[in-house]
Amino acid sequence: MPAPATPPLTELLRAAQAGDEAARNQAGRVVYDELYGLARAYLGRERGDHTLQPTALVHEAYLRLVGQVAPWKNRAHFFGIAAQMMRRVLVDYARRASAERRDRQRVVPLEAADTVSLDDVGAGGAEDVLAVHEALEQLERLDPRQARIVELRFFVGLSLEEIAELLEISPATVSRDWAMAKAWLRVQLRDM
Template sequence: MPGTGPSFADGSTDALFVTVYARLKAMAARQLASRRSATLDTTELVHELYLRMGQREALHFEHPAQFFSYAARAMRHLLVNRARDRLRLRAGGQWLKVTLDDDDLRLALDTASQALALDAALDALEQTDARAARVVELHYFAGLSLQQVGETLGLVRRTIDRDWRFARAFIKARMD
């Protein structure tokens, strides 16, 4: 079951935590590099998410699974919001000038559509097989290796591999 059986060696959890945290921050912040103004204080956003997690799961260091799930969920939201923003700008028409060049813009729009499709497919997967959906979140969004996903969920590697294979097929089938 989720949330039980964290089996990290003592030191590795902290290291993994720092990595995931940095990744979360990077996702939220890095793109600001080429923009004129920050839309929101991204570090603050990440902290808000982190704190929210911390407040809900008082034992976050004892149960790394909870933090990683939360971080993965947060990253998923960040990606979806970003995708929506991007598509909305396109929809906004003439009064919103888009400053990307054509190739970048095409990639951005494609990726944004894909990201929304992925989000929807993942919702569907959650209904069918909640654990497989968790594996996707931890692996794809939080960036944990399948091995680490197994450790986080307290499941053997073989189970995780099967979950991932099914999840991947399920999602890709729905994204076409």
């Protein structure tokens, strides 16, 4: 007999927050698998001597996620928060690594709109992640949606189509905002 189909993550999250322990466990497995896949893809593109492992990144992000009290509205809301948690973990890790080196003269290449991800950052990952984080904080004050798109693309590695689905906007809007945010970030990062 085949196993029953897994309900969509939104349904699992809602049931888990309503107190359904089975849904909480099932949501945890689904979330963990998705976060692990994202972390593995990200860290697989990092420089060879990177010491942060996918499991450690997922565990730290997951611990921060389960500490959230706000109800999850849907899958998009959850992964938006997950993007923030992964970003915080990566930034905290980068700060620790940077404190050991203090080399802040890195430039982050944000070239091709369809292929920019953390693999484009280069061998100086810690400093690059910090530079992007600082610029992203500035962009967030100017245009929160563009900042969110960069966060989802750069720190989580989602495609433009996935971002459009999560933010419930058109792919054309995501593409346009991504291009504008990249241009703005390119100028900011050149000045850092």
